[in-house]
Structure formats: C-alpha cells, structure tokens
Amino acid sequence: xxxxxxxxxxxFALAAPASAHEHDHGAHHATAQSIAITRAWAxxxxxxxxxxxxxxxxxxxxxxADRLVSASSPAAPTVQLHTMNMDGGIMRMRELPDGLAVxxxxxxxxxxxxxxxxxxxxxxxxxxxQTVKLTLRFEKAGAVNVxxxxxxxxxxSGGMDMGHDHH
Amino acid sequence: MTTTDPKPxxxxxxxxxxxxxxxxxxxxxxxxxxxxPAPAAxxxxxxxxxxxxxxxxxxxxxxxxxxxxxxxxxxxxxxCPEVCPTTLAKLTRLRARLGKDGDKFAIVxxxxxxxxxxxxxxxxxxxxxxxxxxxxxxxxxxxxxIEKAYGVYVAKVPQPGGxxxxxxxxxxxxxxxxxxxxxxxxxSESDEASLTKLRQVLGLS
Numbered sequence: 042x043x044x045x046x047x048x049x050x051x052x053f054a055l056a057a058p059a060s061a062h063e064h065d066h067g068a069h070h071a072t073a074q075s076i077a078i079t080r081a082w083a084x085x086x087x088x089x090x091x092x093x094x095x096x097x098x099x100x101x102x103x104x105x106a107d108r109l110v111s112a113s114s115p116a117a118p119t120v121q122l123h124t125m126n127m128d129g130g131i132m133r134m135r136e137l138p139d140g141l142a143v144x145x146x147x148x149x150x151x152x153x154x155x156x157x158x159x160x161x162x163x164x165x166x167x168x169x170x171q172t173v174k175l176t177l178r179f180e181k182a183g184a185v186n187v188x189x190x191x192x193x194x195x196x197x198s199g200g201m202d203m204g205h206d207h208h
Numbered sequence: 209m210t211t212t213d214p215k216p217x218x219x220x221x222x223x224x225x226x227x228x229x230x231x232x233x234x235x236x237x238x239x240x241x242x243x244x245p246a247p248a249a250x251x252x253x254x255x256x257x258x259x260x261x262x263x264x265x266x267x268x269x270x271x272x273x274x275x276x277x278x279x280x281x282x283x284x285x286x287x288c289p290e291v292c293p294t295t296l297a298k299l300t301r302l303r304a305r306l307g308k309d310g311d312k313f314a315i316v317x318x319x320x321x322x323x324x325x326x327x328x329x330x331x332x333x334x335x336x337x338x339x340x341x342x343x344x345x346x347x348x349x350x351x352x353x354i355e356k357a358y359g360v361y362v363a364k365v366p367q368p369g370g371x372x373x374x375x376x377x378x379x380x381x382x383x384x385x386x387x388x389x390x391x392x393x394x395x396s397e398s399d400e401a402s403l404t405k406l407r408q409v410l411g412l413s
Contacts, residue, residue: 084293087286087333091324094289119369125290127395131361132291132378136368153294154395160289161371194336195297 075103076143076182080150080198081175083160083189086167093117093167095158095175095189096151096198101143101182108180109149110140116173117160124156134159140180153197167191255381255389259354261318261346264331269344271387278409279314280393282380283360285321286333291378291395292317293336298393299380300339302403310339312410313382318354319345320362321374358389382409 081097093116101107112120122137141156143149151157158175160167167173173189263269280299284292296317303310317334319325322345325333330343345351355362363375380393382405390409393402407413 084289085336086289087329087336089329089332090286092287092289094293123290127291127378130377130379130392130394131375132288132395133365133375134288134290134373153290157290194293195300195338197294197297 074182076101076107076177076179076185078177078185078187080152081187081189082192082196082198083158083167083173084153084196085169085191085194086163088166090166091161091163093160093163093173094153095160095173096153097158097187097189098151099141099143099149099177101145101147101149103181104145105181106145106147107143107182108140109143109177110180111178112158112175113178114160114173114175116164116167116175117162118164119161120175121159121161122156123159125154127154143179169193255358256383256387257357258387259350259357261344261350261354262327264327264334264343266327269342274314274316274387276385277314278312278385278390279316279383280380280406281316281318281358281383283318283320283355283358283362283376285319285374285376286325286329287321288374288376295378295380295395296334296337296341298399298402299341300337301399302406303339305399305403306406306410306412309410309412312412313406315339315341317341317343318351319343320351320355320360320376322346322348322351382406384409 077100079098079100081095083093083095086093099109109122112122114120122141123134124137126133126135136159137156141149149156160173169191171191173191175187175189177185177187179185258271260268260270263273282292282295282299284295286292296315299315303313303315306312317330319330325345327343327345330345334341334343346354351362354360358381360377361375362377364372365375366372378395380402382390382393384390391405393405404413
C-alpha cells in the first residue's frame with residue numbers, strides 16, 4: 042500500500058489552505074486545531090527489541106510555520122524525532138536536535154525510509170492490533186495527542202487509519 | 209583520518225572506503241552486460257568468502273551451512289527501528305513474490321551490534337517476519353572478519369546519554385550458491401527492480 046501515501050498527502054496539501062482560510066483564527070493564535078495528524082502508525086516489534094518506530098503525516102493548516110519540538114509517550118521513557126540519511130549506500134540515523142519544521146500550510150510525512158518517531162527503551166513490545174499513545178509538542182500549536190495503531194512488521198504505511206485526536 | 213589517529217574508528221573509515229570501492233565495482237559488474245550480472249568481474253571484487261558466526265541457538269554457523277544455496281545477506285541491528293525492518297520486510301515480500309521458487313535462496317540477517325544483540329534476541333527478531341530468516345551474530349573478531357570480507361561499513365555513533373547508534377551499509381548482498389557476490393539490492397530501489405535482480409541470481413530469468 043506504499044503508493045497510497047503520496048497522493049493522500051497531496052490531497053491534504055491542496056485541501057489545507059482552503060480549510061485554514063475558512064477557520065482563520067489569526068496568525069498569533071495557532072492552536073492544536075491548526076495541526077492535523079493523519080496516517081499515524083507504529084511498527085510491530087519483537088520481544089526483547091528495545092526500540093520501536095512510529096510514522097505519521099503532519100499537516101499544518103495555519104498560515105504560519107510551526108515546529109514539532111518534542112514527543113513523549115507512556116510506552117517508552119525516551120521518544121525522539123529521527124531522520125535517516127542514505128548516503129553512498131550507508132544508512133545514518135540521527136536525532137533531529139532542533140525538531141522538525143512544518144511549513145505554513147505544509148505537509149511533512151514521517152514514513153519508512155525517512156523521518157520517523159523513535160521510541161527508545163520500550164516498556165513492552167509493540168504488538169500488532171494494539172495502539173500506542175503519543176503526545177507531540179509543537180512550538181506554536183502546543184500539545185497534540187495521537188494514537189498509533191500498531192501494524193505488522195511488513196507494513197509500509199498505516200493504511201486507511203486516521204488514528205488521531207486532539208486535546 | 210590520518211595514520212596517526214589512534215582511534216579505532218579510523219579502521220571503520222577504511223572499511224567504509226573499501227565498501228564504497230567494492231560497491232562501485234560490484235555495480236559496474238552488474239550493469240556491465242545489458243543489466244545481467246557479470247560473474248567474472250564480480251569475482252574480481254572478492255566480496256564474500258568463508259565466515260564463522262553464531263546462530264540464534266548459540267551454535268557456530270559457517271559458510272558451509274549455506275553451501276549450495278544462493279543467499280541474500282543483510283547487516284543491521286535489532287535496535288534499528290527503521291531501515292532494518294523495512295529491508296527484511298522487503299526480502300520477505302520478494303520471497304513471497306517468487307512463490308514456489310521462494311525457498312531457492314536463504315535470507316541472512318547479521319547483527320553487527322554484539323554489545324546489545326544476543327543470539328536469542330536476534331532469533332526472536334527475525335521470527336517477526338513470518339518467513340525463515342537466519343539471524344546471526346558473532347564475536348567482535350568474527351564480525352570484523354565478515355565485515356571486511358563483504359566490505360560492509362559499520363560505525364558506532366555515540367548518542368547523548370551514553371547510548372549509541374550504528375551507521376551501516378543498507379544494501380542487501382545477493383550471493384551465489386558458490387558464496388560469490390552477484391549484485392546488490394539497493395535500499396532505494398523498487399520491489400520490481402530487486403525482484404529482477406533476485407530472479408537473475410537464482411537463474412529464473
């Protein structure tokens with residue numbers, strides 16, 4: 042279902058400006074509603090596997106840029122934003138120390154092969170069918186709570202699940 | 209890196225350079241003859257060869273255990289939440305796409321993180337994928353030997369808080385039944401492109 046991700050993001054990108062215009066609360070009053078999280082999911086892990094990966098799409102409906110600065114979850118003591126760089130056939134995974142910029146009326150995808158949420162020190166394995174709670178903290182929009190359904194290890198996208206709710 | 213650099217990472221950088229050269233040669237060999245592997249050229253790169261590692265049951269596992277069967281070998285670690293499961297899931301899909309021919313090659317996952325991944329951990333990890341995958345690791349010396357033989361780049365990168373992550377080669381080496389390197393499955397390429405290479409190595413096309 043890999044092919045499903047991009048067109049959906051494109052739709053959001055197109056839809057977002059209209060929606061932001063209709064509900065324009067002013068650039069200085071961004072709220073969690075200005076950020077929409079879709080296609081959220083986490084990847085199944087094996088018992089003993091201490092780290093897990095999570096993926097989601099962030100749509101910023103506001104007319105000002107925002108930044109995902111941190112994330113936390115009851116599922117792991119440490120949750121980081123990671124980028125993965127593939128240079129010369131070598132995978133390099135790094136934390137994004139300054140968080141992740143989300144352009145005004147822009148869409149940022151965290152998906153296999155690139156940006157991801159990394160859960161470090163899992164308290165229990167992620168089992169397919171469960172959900173993982175995650176709180177994303179944005180510089181302007183504040184905290185956004187997300188539920189990530191756990192998908193089998195072979196999954197490449199979160200399928201149709203929206204899996205999000207706001208504060 | 210200069211030769212006076214006492215840090216062990218200098219060796220890793222050399223390994224990386226070797227890996228880069230090896231990839232270049234391997235890919236050149238691959239693309240040399242209308243997209244078909246060129247065995248003579250691939251042999252000249254000398255990627256592969258005998259190795260001794262440890263299986264998930266703790267017993268020794270050598271090249272001889274794979275004799276007679278081509279194999280896809282991938283180097284990673286279980287704390288790698290992204291590219292490693294993505295790659296092993298891809299190999300699982302490719303095997304499924306081959307149907308009855310899917311058992312004509314072995315899938316080998318080598319953990320290059322012996323400081324964390326114990327044989328049993330790796331066994332549990334590979335079980336997730338629902339297809340037979342040989343999960344191997346080894347002592348530091350055993351791993352250093354196979355990393356050198358395969359031109360694999362592995363570098364521990366310290367993280368804040370004392371932990372570390374591992375930069376590593378992300379391609380999958382397709383090896384012939386004779387243990388010689390055939391071609392590399394690139395992490396960025398489509399399932400279709402990888403399947404074409406795999407079918408060629410297995411003599412199915």
